[in-house]
Amino acid sequence: xxxxxxxxxxxxxxxxxxxxxxxxxxxxxxxxxxxxxxxxxxxxxxxxxxxxxxxxxxxxxxxxxxxxxxxxxxxxxxxxxxxxxxxxxxxxxxxxxxxxxxxxxxxxxxxxxxxxxxxxxxxxxxxxxxxxxxxxxxxxxxxxxxxxxxxxxxxxxxxxxxxxxxxxxxxxxxxxxxxxxxxxxxxxxxxxxxxxxxxxxxxxxxxxxxxxxxxxxxxxxxxxxxxxxxxxxxxxxxxxxxxxxxxxxxxxxxxxxxxxxxxxxxxxxxxxxxxxxxxxxxxxxxxxxxxxxxxxxxxxxxxxxxxxxxxxxxxxxxxxxxxxxxxx
Amino acid sequence: xxxxxxxxxxxxxxxxxxxxxxxxxxxxxxxxxxxxxxxxxxxxxxxxxxxxxxxxxxxxxxxxxxxxxxxxxxxxxxxxxxxxxxxxxxxxxxxxxxxxxxxxxxxxxxxxxxxxxxxxxxxxxxxxxxxxxxxxxxxxxxxxxxxxxxxxxxxxxxxxxxxxxxxxxxxxxxxxxxxxxxxxxxxxxxxxxxxxxxxxxxxxxxxxxxxxxxxxxxxxxxxxxxxxxxxxxxxxxxxxxxxxxxxxxxxx
Numbered sequence: 359x360x361x362x363x364x365x366x367x368x369x370x371x372x373x374x375x376x377x378x379x380x381x382x383x384x385x386x387x388x389x390x391x392x393x394x395x396x397x398x399x400x401x402x403x404x405x406x407x408x409x410x411x412x413x414x415x416x417x418x419x420x421x422x423x424x425x426x427x428x429x430x431x432x433x434x435x436x437x438x439x440x441x442x443x444x445x446x447x448x449x450x451x452x453x454x455x456x457x458x459x460x461x462x463x464x465x466x467x468x469x470x471x472x473x474x475x476x477x478x479x480x481x482x483x484x485x486x487x488x489x490x491x492x493x494x495x496x497x498x499x500x501x502x503x504x505x506x507x508x509x510x511x512x513x514x515x516x517x518x519x520x521x522x523x524x525x526x527x528x529x530x531x532x533x534x535x536x537x538x539x540x541x542x543x544x545x546x547x548x549x550x551x552x553x554x555x556x557x558x559x560x561x562x563x564x565x566x567x568x569x570x571x572x573x574x575x576x577x578x579x580x581x582x583x584x585x586x587x588x589x590x591x592x593x594x595x596x597x598x599x600x601x602x603x604x605x606x607x608x609x610x611x612x613x614x615x616x617x618x619x620x621x622x623x624x625x626x627x628x629x630x631x632x633x634x635x636x637x638x639x640x641x642x643x644x645x646x647x648x649x650x651x652x653x654x655x656x657x658x659x660x661x662x663x664x665x666x667x668x669x670x671x672x673x674x675x676x677x678x679x680x681x682x683x684x685x686x
Numbered sequence: 687x688x689x690x691x692x693x694x695x696x697x698x699x700x701x702x703x704x705x706x707x708x709x710x711x712x713x714x715x716x717x718x719x720x721x722x723x724x725x726x727x728x729x730x731x732x733x734x735x736x737x738x739x740x741x742x743x744x745x746x747x748x749x750x751x752x753x754x755x756x757x758x759x760x761x762x763x764x765x766x767x768x769x770x771x772x773x774x775x776x777x778x779x780x781x782x783x784x785x786x787x788x789x790x791x792x793x794x795x796x797x798x799x800x801x802x803x804x805x806x807x808x809x810x811x812x813x814x815x816x817x818x819x820x821x822x823x824x825x826x827x828x829x830x831x832x833x834x835x836x837x838x839x840x841x842x843x844x845x846x847x848x849x850x851x852x853x854x855x856x857x858x859x860x861x862x863x864x865x866x867x868x869x870x871x872x873x874x875x876x877x878x879x880x881x882x883x884x885x886x887x888x889x890x891x892x893x894x895x896x897x898x899x900x901x902x903x904x905x906x907x908x909x910x911x912x913x914x915x916x917x918x919x920x921x922x923x924x925x926x927x928x929x930x931x932x933x934x935x936x937x938x
Contacts, residue, residue: 420737420752421752422750423749423750423753424737424750424752424753425752446811466811467811467812467813468810468811468812468813468814469810469811470809470810470811470813472713472714472749472750472751473713473714473749473750473936473937474749476808476809476810477810480808481807481808484798484805484808485804485805485806485807485808487803487804491802493797493811493812494812495812495813495814495815495816495817496736496766496770496812496813496814496816496817497736497766497767497770497773497774497814497816497817497821498816498817500765500766500767500770501767501770504767515774516774516820516821516859516860516861517770517774517816517817517820517821517860518816518817518820519820519846519858519859519860520843520846520849520854520855520858520859520860521793521816521820521843521844521845521846522797522802522842522843522844523797523812523816523843523844523845526802531859539859540858540859541859542859569738569754569757569763570735570737570738570739570752570756570757570763570764570765571738571763571764571765572737572738572752572765572766573737573765573766573767574765575765575767576765576767625753625754627753627754627757628754632749632753683754684746684754684755684758686759
């Protein structure tokens with residue numbers, strides 16, 4: 359047992375597209391995360407222009423059709439934030455940004471429409487070699503956020519071993535100094551900007567999510583800047599009465615954007631169903647570049663903001679989705 | 687009695703689900719099989735979905751692994767770290783997965799066909815697949831039986847099976863005693879030989895010959911003698927599948 363170094367047995371060949379600089383993160387959190395309760399309500403235009411820069415590494419939670427922060431993503435597209443790097447665990451979020459040609463590199467785990475099939479936009483981007491792609495598993499991405507939330511540069515796990523998912527990642531395999539077993543080390547993933555859509559928030563950014571929490575807890579804590587869109591703005595008194603429900607406390611949040619039906623065409627559990635018709639139409643149109651352009655023009659570029667987007671979808675459709683929701 | 691190949695595949699997968707077992711359910715047929723198993727023989731089956739749903743009543747069929755239907759009247763709604771950490775701790779008995787390609791050792795590809803840098807076809811990627819196949823005790827794979835899917839070597843190992851043979855999983859550091867358990871296809875039920883860890887036919891579906899299975903497999907298959915014949919679903923079971931499980935006809 360004289361050996362005092364940990365041996366690196368294997369290394370993935372994928373590029374580390376965001377370095378886990380935990381020292382810099384600590385200083386950022388010390389200097390830039392406000393301790394005081396200040397009001398952070400703003401519209402999506404202001405949130406995106408104030409907190410997202412060209413070249414940023416951004417991430418979204420949950421994904422595509424579930425609690426998706428799409429009103430914010432559509433605004434990023436309208437503002438044309440360029441050279442973005444992404445944590446690719448999404449569908450529509452990723453596809454909108456890819457279709458608008460705003461992405462240079464992605465850490466990917468799964469981009470597909472599950473029961474509705476593959477994503478034509480992602481397929482084209484990957485098959486043309488237009489975007490740099492690094493592979494990870496779903497757990498790996500969530501645990502990378504967890505490591506960042508813990509403030510440590512890496513976390514050991516027991517999946518990804520032996521696979522090409524590992525080979526095309528930026529993970530490393532080591533021998534555990536305590537047990538002698540092989541472990542996969544994941545680099546922490548610190549986001550420049552995290553974007554999350556929640557059920558309720560107060561004006562300071564205390565947030566409540568209903569149903570499963572996905573990876574919101576970890577991602578919120580792994581983000582330097584955090585933009586929250588919310589279905590409802592509630593009083594701080596209500597937050598204080600049920601503090602155990604606050605999954606994202608105010609000091610993590612930088613912007614609160616009021617966005618009812620913000621997940622459309624995705625669902626918001628207990629509030630509205632996903633818009634199956636719209637999703638199928640989107641996927642059909644995206645089979646070709648021309649169709650994709652047409653969709654983007656119609657539903658993103660030609661509407662000024664989320665309010666106009668909702669008017670375009672129409673109150674009748676929105677009420678129908680509200681009516682179709684599953685109860686408790 | 688008339689039933690489709692997909693329907694039979696769902697029945698075979700559902701029969702593998704035991705009451706009171708914890709099952710990691712992926713997108714597609716596993717969702718139908720779990721819902722059917724809950725209605726037929728495993729009312730206490732605990733479906734687990736990667737983004738946090740534990741013990742849902744699968745009254746309506748989920749279309750995505752994070753949607754509301756994956757935790758409808760569930761016992762708990764947590765998050766992906768908790769679920770994956772439960773699997774890593776050893777709590778999840780079965781994992782159900784599909785794939786675009788599989789090799790004789792049960793390695794699965796859901797990432798690319800062709801080269802990784804310039805793929806012929808880009809598939810969705812791992813999602814939870816790699817974790818499910820790495821961390822659950824037994825992995826059950828559900829796939830259409832076609833020569834282009836059952837290949838000697840997968841283009842990309844998204845999810846590890848037995849890698850290159852017996853002992854290779856453990857050598858790579860994956861937890862001991864885990865790995866692919868059964869492969870359910872539209873032609874047969876298969877397992878993995880104890881000694882070589884290569885895929886082996888154990889049961890043929892009604893009306894299917896061994897020749898047919900071999901013709902649709904791109905590698906040499908082992909055969910367990912005597913071969914069994916897969917039991918057919920009853921009229922009542924079929925009715926439950928069609929009228930109660932997939933009412934909206936997403937899959938069947």
